[in-house]
Amino acid sequence: MIDLSLHDTGPRNLRVREFYLGRQPILDRNQTLFGYELLFRNAPVGPANVTNELAATAAVIAHASQLGMEKTIGDALGFVNVDADVLMTDIFPFLPREKVVLEVAETLPLTPPLLARMTELAGHGFRFALDDVTGESANVAALLPLVDYVKMDLRNLPLATLMKLAPRFRQEQKKLVAEKVETREEFKNCLDLGFDYFQGYYFSKPVIMSGKKLSxxxxxxxxxxxxxxxxxxxxxxxxxxxxxxxxxxxxxxxxxxxxxxxxxxxxxxxxxxxxxxxxxxxxxxxxxxxxxxxxxxxxxxxxxxxxxxxxxxxxxxxxxxxxxxxxxxxxxxxxxxxxxxxxxxxxxxxxxxxxxxxxxxxxxxxxxxxxxxxxxxxxxxxxxxxxxxxxxxxxxxxxxxxxxxxxxxxxxxxxxxxxxxxxxxx
CATH class of the missing domain: 1.10.3210.10 (Hypothetical protein af1432)
Known part of the structure; x- marks a missing residue:
């Protein structure tokens, strides 16, 4: 069982509570709330130290679950980033499998034990999302049968690439999630490409209309x-x-x-x-x-x-x-x-x-x-x-x-x- 008070992150021990919690909405095609991506950041660690951050994720998620996952996501789904180290821990009894989607990066270093572990977790009812997909790599081919969602970052992919990848993954019956959607035009482009879900703050940016009257x-x-x-x-x-x-x-x-x-x-x-x-x-x-x-x-x-x-x-x-x-x-x-x-x-x-x-x-x-x-x-x-x-x-x-x-x-x-x-x- 995980020690919830301390978790070794490499060069030093990090108190579990030294973290920030970000919650980014994921909307469906009707712009209704579908889920949240939960983002944990260790307070003293800079944005470049992503590996250290993910190494501490297991303890942080466990602690957040103790505080009450329902407080954090309500009736929505919670998408949580995990790496190989986290996947091999015994954190998962802490997580409500019906409420959580585990996000793994396309660059996840795959090994037979890790694939076996993901298959085991999927058998227990956990769902996976494949994050930051940029193309059709060997990793994508190996992970695709295990995932329900494919996430693509609009900041990293030109529209031409999206137009090529979206039909490919839809053919595999995967739910498509567009990340970092920042404008209404990007939202419409992704709608037209058949994306199912949208993550980004396009919905909170004012579209100023001259002479607009209140209802x-x-x-x-x-x-x-x-x-x-x-x-x-x-x-x-x-x-x-x-x-x-x-x-x-x-x-x-x-x-x-x-x-x-x-x-x-x-x-x-x-x-x-x-x-x-x-x-x-x-x-x-x-x-x-x-x-x-x-x-x-x-x-x-x-x-x-x-x-x-x-x-x-x-x-x-x-x-x-x-x-x-x-x-x-x-x-x-x-x-x-x-x-x-x-x-x-x-x-x-x-x-x-x-x-x-x-x-x-x-x-x-x-x-x-x-x-x-x-x-x-x-x-x-x-x-x-x-x-x-x-x-x-x-x-x-x-x-x-x-x-x-x-x-x-x-x-x-x-x-x-x-x-x-x-x-x-x-």
Whole structure:
């Protein structure tokens, strides 16, 4: 059995908890959440030391599983990178086989014992993905019968190569995953080539459309948010909610989620306004802005998931770093949830802030990533893009006087909270 407190990574012993956890969404052809790739990075190890990182993966995954894999991935699948050393360990009793896909690189050094081990794990119900496929090598031919998914990195493969490889692997009945999809055009190209799943942050980049107007329901939520943050009395707010039946019903459903933590069921709008208070009501209205497009048949689940995770993580970070300043946590949540509204609306952030009154600290964070809340937002964005930005995390954590141990615990809590909210919001 693996020693969960220490795991030898070569030149020195590494504490299991000295790691960052990144969670990158994998979407299906309808842009609905399908899974997450879980990316573990050892805090003191730079991006060049991938071998050392993977050597520690077994202990890290085991520890994350103890913390609760369901907190990390919810109802989705978890794709986890493993190397030969990890495959030969006895980590696998820790992992829920129905929830995990093991990713192996095309360059994996194959030996008869390793192939036998992978065959054994597949026989026990574990699924494999072949990662970073660039062509039809001997390794690919040997591994293809064992894998369900083939992943291709758009940054490493020209379109002409993708056009050649995609039909080949589809013929073998493999599910195709496009990695590092960064633009809508790349997403469409891969759709046309028959890719099944898509990984990358194309869905979170704003596509600015001049003269775009908000939908009537979005306008209703925005107007209500203005009332909530003004001096309007509770009866006026309640009347405004009642004017939009779907808004009223959705709000009642949301405020009864476990994430709210209400001690009693809230059955009326009057109760919702009274029991929740202005701060909580504003929060659920902000979340509803992201949930509303999904109800019109447009899948915004990943954006809703990303925004609620950011909001909650920033709130928890601010609460940890400024425990005596309750309003700081509220401001941090607002910064996190609003940071994707330019993508949601297709309107520049500056125009959004002209319509939604926010204080100077929120504006500085959203427009320029400035100030304390801007630092928190930058940290969240670095974690989301951990593959290319993990070297920015150490200095930011040092500036914030926060340990990696604390960060991972807050991340797990944010993941779980967001998953709860999204289940009820859609």
């Amino acid at each position: 009537p329901s979005q306008l209703a939520v925005m107007e209500l948010m203005t009332l909530v943050t003004s001096e309007a009395d509770n009866q006026e707010i309640e009347r405004a909610i009642k004017r939009d039946v779907s808004l009223a019903l959705n709000l009642l459903r949301l405020v009864n989620t476990p994430a709210v933590g209400a001690r009693q069921r809230i059955d009326s709008l009057s109760q919702a306004v009274t029991i929740l208070g202005r701060r909580q009501l504003q929060r659920w209205l902000q979340i509803m802005l992201y949930a509303e497009p999904s109800k019109r048949g447009h899948s915004m689940t990943p954006l809703l998931m990303l925004a609620t995770t950011r909001g909650r993580l920033l709130e928890l970070l601010a609460g940890k770093l400024r425990p005596s300043q309750r309003h700081s946590a509220d401001i941090a949540f607002t910064v996190g949830i609003m940071s994707l509204m330019d993508t949601l609306f297709g309107i520049p952030m500056s125009e959004i802030l002209a319509q939604i009154p926010v204080n100077e600290e929120v504006s500085e964070a959203l427009l320029y990533r400035g100030g304390f809340f801007g630092d928190l937002l930058k940290l969240a964005e670095c974690i989301e893009r951990i593959e290319e930005m993990d070297d920015h995390i150490v200095p930011t954590l040092r500036d914030l006087a926060m340990s990696t141990d604390e960060l991972v615990e807050l991340e797990m809590a944010a993941f779980e909270w967001s998953d709860n909210v999204v289940r009820y919001a859609l």
